[in-house]
Amino acid sequence: MAEPTNVRAFFYMALLTVVLSSAGFALLHFRLIGYGLTFFVLVPLCIGYFMGQVPSWRRSFYFSIVLGMVTFLYLLLTLQLEGMFCVLTLSPLLIALVFLGSWIGYAMRRAAGPKPGRDARLTLTPLVLLLLAGILEHYFAEKYAFVRVETRLLLPYAPERVYDFIRNVDTLDAPKPLLLRLGLSVPQKCRMEKEEVGAGRTCYFEEGTIEERVTALERGGC
Numbered sequence: 001m002a003e004p005t006n007v008r009a010f011f012y013m014a015l016l017t018v019v020l021s022s023a024g025f026a027l028l029h030f031r032l033i034g035y036g037l038t039f040f041v042l043v044p045l046c047i048g049y050f051m052g053q054v055p056s057w058r059r060s061f062y063f064s065i066v067l068g069m070v071t072f073l074y075l076l077l078t079l080q081l082e083g084m085f086c087v088l089t090l091s092p093l094l095i096a097l098v099f100l101g102s103w104i105g106y107a108m109r110r111a112a113g114p115k116p117g118r119d120a121r122l123t124l125t126p127l128v129l130l131l132l133a134g135i136l137e138h139y140f141a142e143k144y145a146f147v148r149v150e151t152r153l154l155l156p157y158a159p160e161r162v163y164d165f166i167r168n169v170d171t172l173d174a175p176k177p178l179l180l181r182l183g184l185s186v187p188q189k190c191r192m193e194k195e196e197v198g199a200g201r202t203c204y205f206e207e208g209t210i211e212e213r214v215t216a217l218e219r220g221g222c
Contacts (some may be wrong), residue, residue: 006058013051013061017068017098018075020047025081033134040090042133044097045104046126052105062099069095085184163219167192195219 024043027033033043051065073091076082155162169190176186185205192201192214201212 010064013064014068017065018072020050021072034137036137038134038137042130044094045101046130048098048101049105049126052102053109065098160219
């Protein structure tokens with residue numbers, strides 16, 4: 001037998017999803033957590049967990065979670081806080097983890113029963129774990145290393161001509177591949193300080209810049 005759906009509670013849960021998702025994104029924006037397991041796994045789990053603690057929880061609220069997540073992701077796109085590529089690739093994972101978290105929260109609330117202090121412990125414990133995980137990941141897991149990346153492309157032109165063309169690019173106007181059309185950063189132009197090893201080269205994108213340092217220089221080299 002299907003459970004009755006309260007329209008007001010349905011939209012309340014959708015709004016709660018948007019608010020909690022925005023709060024999780026704010027933790028990232030203010031650098032309390034970083035891009036890692038804390039943000040991509042623990043944050044959606046905690047969002048779902050808190051929703052599973054709502055006393056009037058119904059199975060029909062899973063649809064309100066979807067509505068709230070879609071609304072939140074739409075806001076990220078319209079406010080230009082994230083690109084289409086990130087939203088499309090991450091939304092299935094985030095929604096699935098929110099569902100899992102809501103099931104865990106609901107199951108724990110049912111198992112704990114009406115005990116004194118139950119609500120405070122069940123609500124605060126995940127929040128403390130989330131902040132603690134963010135701090136630990138920020139100070140111990142975010143390690144950076146210098147890596148070497150090579151890209152090779154065969155062109156039907158003389159090496160000297162290609163070198164002169166890519167050294168400084170005034171305007172990059174060309175058909176965009178699929179990933180760039182979906183929201184990956186689009187390069188616009190590049191500037192190199194001078195032609196010598198150690199010189200800086202800056203590439204400008206729609207969302208920012210990439211600073212490069214020349215480590216080898218050979219006009220016409222291969």
